[in-house]
Amino acid sequence: MEGISIWSNLGLVYALLGAAVAVFLAGAGSAIGVGIAGQAAAGVVTEDPSKFGQVLVMQLLPGTQGLYGLLIGFITLSKVGLIGGGAADIDPQTGLLILAACLPIGIVGLISGKYQGKTSAASIGIIAKRPDQFGKAMLFPAMVETYAILALLISFLAVSGVQI
């Protein structure tokens, strides 16, 4: 049966690889981060269940990297036509361009997700002792997220800018 030959569709392979990298690396980063924060949150709730709402919000903060990765993945897939419509004919160079464009959000998403999770866990520690300092505690993980946002921006502009 005639299938798609990888070698004659290298461009598509690279582009799909790019989308995959954006999603799985950023998603992994968020999963690790939210997991780390969740363990800290569970510890606080054993002592004081009334703090549940606050620590849940803290736990959710590192979750955005996965979303950004999804965003870039989706934009890439719709750009190369794999979603909704036939796959466009892409040459290997363009495919590699797309792969490179997806790298920032993937790699930064992975690393910043993990560290934002650790910072979130520390902020949950602030809330455990001083529930009234919620506003200040929330800022610390938000500082880490800045870099994921910058990476998202560049990935977005880069992927949008590649001419198919």
Add this chain to the structure above:
Amino acid sequence: MAVLQMQRVSICALKKDRKAILEKLQSMGIMEINHVIDDDEDFERMDTMNVRQGFEKNAQTADHALDILNQYAPEKKSLFASLEGKKLVGQEQFQKAVSRKKEIMRDAKGLMDLSKEIAENKAGIQKLENQIESLSPWMALDVPMNYKGTAKTAMLLGTMAPGTTQEAVYRLIAEHAPENTAADVEIITSDKDAVYLAVFCMKKEERAVEDALRTGGFARPTQTANQIPAKAKAEYEAEKEKLLNRIAAIEKEISGKEGIREDLKFISDYFRIRAEKYEILGTLPQSKRTFIVSGYVAKKGVPAIEKAIGNGFDCIIDVEELKDEEEPPIVLQNNGFSASMEGVLESYALPHKGEFDPTTIMSFFYVFFFGMMLSDAAYGAILAIACFVVLKKFPRMGTGMKKMMKMFMYCGVSTLIWGILFGGYFGNVVDIVSSTFFGKTVTVPALWFAPLDDPMKLLIYSLAFGLVHLFVGLGIKGYMLLKDGKTLDFFCDVVLWYALLIGLILLLIPTDIFASIMGSKVVFPAALNTLAKVLAIIGALGLVLMSGRANKNPALRIALGAYDLYNITGWLSDVLSYSRLLALGLATGVIASVINQMASMAGNGIVGAIIFILIFIVGHTLNLAINLLGAYVHTNRLQFVEFFGKFYEGGGKAFHPFEADTMYVTVQDVTENN
């Protein structure tokens, strides 16, 4: 737009009016008690520690009784209980409960005793169950466990290692007690832990047989009963049944007392209020027949105090302005719109004495940026309507919660406006629905432009808005410096920076780099270019020369100035930080369109429509929740870090008035609106 001006009010009155005056102050709740008289020979302080602790203990007992009541007769609380706030009760109803306080406290103690009895019974049941458990291997035995045997035979009851068979035991006996004439081994039960057996032998050979068995690991049971195990178990079960019945009866009795729940709440709050009053009482300086209470009151509240206390009692009221070094507590006052953002400011830091209250300015930027980040008309409408409904339905909400709801309502309106400007209604749902279900694509045009079409344009605008925000921050700093009369600081720290920044921006705009980002080239007239160069040079030189003006050493001064000039990179990173306005706005829109696309994959028809609606509801709820959180966090961050970082110091202390700090109810003050 202001920090309320505080004044110090001191009241000196007769001791016989002390109780009435303190209770009046407590119910008015606008004065923070703060004394300036130290130990004086004429005045001394009363020791109220014991009385106060008595009241606190009573309040705790009532709280504890309420907990017990809630455990067995749970209060029907709605899902929105936290939004309801404290119940309002009339003065007479409250006083009626107070007059019965001894009786209610007795009921409370009764509840606690009942609860203790339940706990004891439960422990008893546990013990019985343990005993039943230990008897279970011996069930097959039909003599009492401590049966000593008959006249000539003895019984050895015990356990041996698991897996021991009858033959093995006989062998053991034969081996170690060869003179043994007769022995009868009966295995009662064997499980994976041990083998339970009874060995009968002649009384005179008991010792020898026991020793023989011990070599095989024989051990007597730890617990014995002086009855046949089956009978003992029956007895334990019966006792357990009795205890269980008793517990059920007590539980019923407790739930029957549900009627005193209200009274318990009143009493608990009553004792709380009294404990607070006695705490303050302990700090009042008192002479033989007079006492003094002194503290901070907002200037606009002073007439109310003068009227309530001055007219009602024989006293002297002294109102004085605060001394220079005195640090009063801070109360913010703003118009209705900005007041809702006071919570945001409080969570960062309150302004210190004499500092500018940034709440009003911050509030405009807050809703502006929030709307840009959430940027979907449908989400904004949902948010605004939900908050509005909640505010109307629960008028007695706590103040902090009420402010937050109002803030989100305004942010929702802003989001609605930005959504219309950007053309986002649940993302691109109109497009998807019209193309999937109706065949042709209908697009609602954006009033301004759709971010996905031209992200670079939105990026430039975001950075521009950010620059405005930062310039306003710098401007506030300049205004504060001018107000303090520090004109040289104003010129060197603020004006020079403005000159440098504006000059640099004007220099940057006509360049090629900017043209490639913007898409079109901007050409300035020659005069403007020269002006830009002049401004930038003046600014840079001025900063290098003047930033280190505190130092006499010229070399150090220049070095510090150059270092301050390096802060231009700080400004660059601050401006770039505003690119998150674009990023978050895009994120909302794109994820919404992803959800729409996924929902539409089921195609046309009834099934497709049902699947569409399901995925639509779930997906957009999630998207709204996550982006709401993100918008809230990042808007806060922009205010706290970028904006406040330019001018704000903070460090003020919150205002804690002497008030009736209740937990369950609010008592309606008969003389309200003083």
